[in-house]
Amino acid sequence: MQSGPGVPARRRIRAMVALAILALPDVSALAQTERRRDAAMKIEPALAEALRSNTDAARGIGVIITFRDTAADSGVRRQILQRLGIVPTAVYEAIPSAAATVTPAQIETLAAAAEVTAIEADPQARILPRP
Secondary structure, three states, X not given: OOOOOOOOHHHHHHHHHHHHHHHOOOHHHHHHHHHHHXXXXXXXXXXXXXXXXXXXXXXXXXXXXXXXXXXOOHHHHHHHHHHOOOOEEEEOOOOOEEEEEEOHHHHHHHHHOOOEEEEEEOOOOOOOOOO
16 A cells, blocks of 8 residues: 555545455354354254255155244244245144244254244154054
8 A cells, every 4th residue: 555645645544444344354254154053053963964864855854843932822833934935734732833844945944033943853653563
């Protein structure tokens, strides 16, 4: 950067401000990284493992979705799921949860939603044979 009487003071100030801005950390990247970390923490480890081993992005996975207390009403939970493009297989009345069959992309959408606190695999129940 040139300095001295030949370079106007405003130009020097603009150059210094530009350098200072470039030296700042990328706040949007930091916020995005934090959001991804928070979203990943909502996904139960067994479900995360199933997602890593999944080779079919269109395959539906049964999940239980737990919501914040602010979504305690089942109607509110239905609206949230509808807004996210998810059709529930069940919306529970007594607990702030719902069940759905979703794709891996929809799991990411759920994890990014502020109203969702946890997403876990919904294993199929099996009837034991009679002894």
